[in-house]
Amino acid sequence: xxxxxxxxxxxxxxxxxxxxxxxxxxxxxxxxxxxxxxxxxxxxxxxxxxxxxxxxxxxxxxxxxxxxxxxxxxxxxxxxxxxxxxxxxxxxxxxxxxxxxxxxxxxxxxxxxxxxxxxxxxxxxxxxxxxxxxxxxxxxxxxxxxxxxxxxxxxxxxxxxxxxxxxxxxxxxxxxxxxxxxxxxxxxxxxxxxxxxxxxxxxxxxxxxxxxxxxxxxxxxxxxxxxxxxxxxxxxxxxxxxxxxxxxxxxxxxxxxxxxxxxxxxxxxxxxxxxxxxxxxxxxxxxxxxxxxxxxxxxxxxxxxxxxxxxxxxxxxxxxxxxxxxxxxxxxxxxxxxxxxxxxxxxxxxxxxxxxxxxxxxxxxxxxxxxxxxxxxxxxxxxxxxxxxxxxxxxxxxxxxxxxxxxxxxxxxxxxxxxxxxxxxxxxxxxxxxxxxxxxxxxxxxxxxxxx
Numbered sequence: 001x002x003x004x005x006x007x008x009x010x011x012x013x014x015x016x017x018x019x020x021x022x023x024x025x026x027x028x029x030x031x032x033x034x035x036x037x038x039x040x041x042x043x044x045x046x047x048x049x050x051x052x053x054x055x056x057x058x059x060x061x062x063x064x065x066x067x068x069x070x071x072x073x074x075x076x077x078x079x080x081x082x083x084x085x086x087x088x089x090x091x092x093x094x095x096x097x098x099x100x101x102x103x104x105x106x107x108x109x110x111x112x113x114x115x116x117x118x119x120x121x122x123x124x125x126x127x128x129x130x131x132x133x134x135x136x137x138x139x140x141x142x143x144x145x146x147x148x149x150x151x152x153x154x155x156x157x158x159x160x161x162x163x164x165x166x167x168x169x170x171x172x173x174x175x176x177x178x179x180x181x182x183x184x185x186x187x188x189x190x191x192x193x194x195x196x197x198x199x200x201x202x203x204x205x206x207x208x209x210x211x212x213x214x215x216x217x218x219x220x221x222x223x224x225x226x227x228x229x230x231x232x233x234x235x236x237x238x239x240x241x242x243x244x245x246x247x248x249x250x251x252x253x254x255x256x257x258x259x260x261x262x263x264x265x266x267x268x269x270x271x272x273x274x275x276x277x278x279x280x281x282x283x284x285x286x287x288x289x290x291x292x293x294x295x296x297x298x299x300x301x302x303x304x305x306x307x308x309x310x311x312x313x314x315x316x317x318x319x320x321x322x323x324x325x326x327x328x329x330x331x332x333x334x335x336x337x338x339x340x341x342x343x344x345x346x347x348x349x350x351x352x353x354x355x356x357x358x359x360x361x362x363x364x365x366x367x368x369x370x371x372x373x374x375x376x377x378x379x380x381x382x383x384x385x386x387x388x389x390x391x392x393x394x395x396x397x398x399x400x401x402x403x404x405x406x407x408x409x410x411x412x413x414x415x416x417x418x419x420x421x422x423x424x425x426x427x428x429x430x431x432x433x434x435x436x437x438x439x440x441x442x443x444x445x446x447x448x449x450x451x452x
Contacts, residue, residue: 005128007308009114011103014056018111020063027067027099029134030115033127034097035073036140038118044146048093048116048153050078050086051101052185052243055210056111060101064113068099069148071140078156080208082185082244084341085160087120091338092159102185102243105220108211120338122310157189164193164344167336172347172354173198178237178250179346180225181206182218186244190343194238199350202232214241219248219329219342226254235353236360238346239329245309246329247345251361259329260291262349264367265360266331267323268298269352275322275335276300282315282324284308289407289424294367307411309340370406371428373435375421380446382412382419394441398423398434406431408438419446 004010010026012018035045047068051057061077068075073096078089083100090098098116106112115123115131123131177199181187187206194201204224205217217224219239229237229250236257237250249257263281270276280301283291292302303319305311309330316324316334325331330340337344353360385391391410398408406425413420421439425431 004132007310008104009100009112011106011110011112013109014054014060014111018056018060018113020059023060023063023113024067025135026113026131027064028071028139029131030097030099031068031071031073032134032137032140033130034115034117035068035071039096044148045073045096046076046093047073048076048078048086048090048095048098049101050081050083050089050098050156052103052213053080053183053187053208053210054103054108054111054213054242057101060111060113064099064101065150069150071148072142072146073148075148075150076153076156077150078153080185080188081156081160082189082240082341082343083114084245084337084339084344085156085189087116087339088160088163088337089153089156090116090118090120092163100243104243104245105214105218105241108213108215122313122339124314161189161193161196163336164347165196167333167344168197168347169351170355171198172350175236175350175354176200176202176232176234177350178202178204178225178228178232178234179206180204180217180228180237180239181244182214182240182242183208183212184214184218184240184242184244186240186343190238190240190244190346193343193347194350197347202228202234204228218242219246222248222250222256226250226256230254236350238350240342240346241329244342245340247331247342247349248329249346249349249360251364252359253361255361257360257364259325259327259331260288260369261364261367262329262331262345263323263325264291264294265352265363266348267295267300268366270323271298271300277320277322280319280321282312282319282321284312284326285409286411286422287327288369288372290367290369298366313339370424370426371431372422372424373428373431375435375439376413376416376418377421377439377442378418379448380419380442381448382417382446384446385410385412385419385442388445390445391442394438398438401434402430408434410438410442
């Protein structure tokens with residue numbers, strides 16, 4: 001069997017890869033690996049299920065719930081909530097594990113299944129492999145009173161909202177914030193949190209109908225947020241993705257503030273407050289070189305990891321660090337969350353604006369982004385990108401041309417069938433030229449044979 005799990009759970013076309021049958025079977029396998037094997041004393045395991053509002057979530061959640069209950073797991077159905085809310089609730093309820101049904105920033109026809117271990121932590125590779133291996137084993141078939149029960153987790157959203165508000169250092173009175181909820185999982189809770197925190201809010205992209213998630217709104221489509229910030233004279237705008245584990249921002253002039261810049265703002269603020277453990281930020285190899293330069297000047301160390309917030313989390317746990325994240329907007333505050341949380345990140349960023357009296361543009365000015373070009377090369381053998389000598393020779397040549405003023409990174413995507421070619425340089429023209437050249441070489445050398 002081809003490995004099911006990517007960098008963030010199992011994801012694909014609903015009723016294509018993510019069928020009701022696979023959802024049921026994955027749930028049954030997880031019931032054994034994360035439930036019965038991990039539970040001591042013979043008690044019945046418990047699990048939390050949540051989902052984003054895409055239409056296929058209905059049948060997938062039903063299949064997952066059925067799979068868990070059929071294997072003797074008691075299920076708390078939290079309904080539509082962000083991924084970080086599911087993670088928080090697993091810990092808050094002291095459940096044995098959780099399941100989040102979402103395809104994050106993907107379009108509505110896709111969906112996915114993400115498992116959370118006890119404490120709301122993302123799974124490591126060993127647990128994912130164990131779940132895949134369990135798919136080949138006979139299913140548990142408890143009968144009578146040993147089957148699981150499914151009940152509605154009625155106060156799930158309220159618990160999460162209270163938790164978020166308790167993280168704020170002070171209220172957000174006096175600032176206007178535009179919230180773009182991507183017609184996704186944060187459409188209910190994000191506006192309520194910001195309003196309760198005292199912000200004057202304008203809300204867009206918060207009318208999910210099951211098919212419009214991420215459609216022209218959210219962190220992958222920032223144009224409407226930029227326009228709304230300018231139109232409403234807001235201090236800043238906050239954009240979530242479909243499952244709200246990301247946050248990107250827009251300053252009062254309509255300029256995008258990405259995850260690297262958000263991390264720079266928060267790292268400096270936390271260092272100044274004595275809350276940045278060992279003055280270290282954990283970030284991935286995809287973070288802009290400008291972030292490294294800015295934080296080095298601020299006396300902050302960067303620990304690099306592979307791409308994916310699970311690897312950032314592992315790096316944070318290994319060193320006991322307090323802040324980490326990705327350029328894409330996954331930002332992790334270890335004091336408050338076990339995963340990236342877009343609503344939490346937006347709150348903390350807005351609190352910096354409210355508390356300092358400085359604009360987001362001014363705060364984000366701590367970092368100067370180097371021009372960066374990212375090209376997704378499709379239809380190629382992504383597994384060969386790190387072993388093909390011709391490709392690697394081209395990378396070495398390009399890095400030699402850039403020297404210390406830039407860098408090259410070629411990476412096979414963990415969620416899509418593409419190779420990502422990323423080039424940073426002192427100027428955009430050089431970055432674009434070298435990225436185009438490398439993309440052409442990757443396409444030429446690694447092209448897949450057409451299917452007959």
